[in-house]
Amino acid sequence: MRKEAALLRHEARLMLSWGFPGTLFLAFFILAVVLRESRTELLVVAEGIGPGAARLLAGARAVRVAEITLAPLAVIAAGHATTLDDEARAGEVVRSLPPWRPAIPLRRLAAGWAAFVLAVPVVPALAGLVTSTGFDVAPVAVAPLAPAAFLTGLVLAAATLLRSYPAGVAAAMAVWASDLLRPGVLTGPLYLFQRGNPMEGVDLVANRLALGLAGAALAAFALWLYGRQGQ
Numbered sequence: 001m002r003k004e005a006a007l008l009r010h011e012a013r014l015m016l017s018w019g020f021p022g023t024l025f026l027a028f029f030i031l032a033v034v035l036r037e038s039r040t041e042l043l044v045v046a047e048g049i050g051p052g053a054a055r056l057l058a059g060a061r062a063v064r065v066a067e068i069t070l071a072p073l074a075v076i077a078a079g080h081a082t083t084l085d086d087e088a089r090a091g092e093v094v095r096s097l098p099p100w101r102p103a104i105p106l107r108r109l110a111a112g113w114a115a116f117v118l119a120v121p122v123v124p125a126l127a128g129l130v131t132s133t134g135f136d137v138a139p140v141a142v143a144p145l146a147p148a149a150f151l152t153g154l155v156l157a158a159a160t161l162l163r164s165y166p167a168g169v170a171a172a173m174a175v176w177a178s179d180l181l182r183p184g185v186l187t188g189p190l191y192l193f194q195r196g197n198p199m200e201g202v203d204l205v206a207n208r209l210a211l212g213l214a215g216a217a218l219a220a221f222a223l224w225l226y227g228r229q230g231q
Contacts, residue, residue: 020115023076027073031065034062036131055136062135064193064197065196071151071192073144074116074152075169078112079155079165079169079172080112081106081108081222082159112152143195146207146211147192150215151172151176152215154218155168176192189210
């Protein structure tokens with residue numbers, strides 16, 4: 001019991017480090033700046049077409065920005081799941097806990113994604129409040145989920161394979177940056193930003209399903225590999 005409590009303290013200390021709130025604040029800051037810079041255009045739309053059209057335009061802008069800026073939050077929140085033992089210098093402690101199974105990183109993954117899902121709606125809600133744009137928060141909060149699922153699986157697979165959290169983050173963010181700079185060149189049908197910045201020839205529903213399934217498959221591989229490493 002004492003070993004498990006020590007491990008939980010290590011997990012909480014590392015998973016609630018500056019990375020998560022820092023990334024969350026950066027996403028909020030970027031979204032708020034984009035919406036504030038768009039206020040003149042939104043006012044023109046509201047006067048010419050109506051306030052409903054202005055809210056839709058603001059929502060579309062928010063979706064595009066949130067899909068890009070919030071997806072990496074999942075990488076920070078869940079990327080530690082399989083490497084936390086060594087980061088906390090608790091590898092031997094974990095290996096001494098019976099039984100050695102992927103239940104430990106699975107618990108961490110669930111906790112990280114719970115924090116991510118709870119935090120995601122806060123960013124557009126606060127950004128809409130401080131910029132008085134009044135768009136619908138729900139579509140904005142949903143937009144980053146599919147790319148976040150894929151990036152989570154990727155960071156876990158790379159981090160577990162290389163036994164390095166920074167290496168896993170680097171792999172996931174390299175794919176993110178590639179799709180940001182050269183859409184779909186590296187990912188093809190797994191293009192990350194199809195909701196907010198659609199690429200011609202890619203079906204949105206199929207893209208979202210493929211991202212979710214690929215992320216789940218990569219995460220399952222990481223958990224399997226984690227269990228093998230503990231034997």
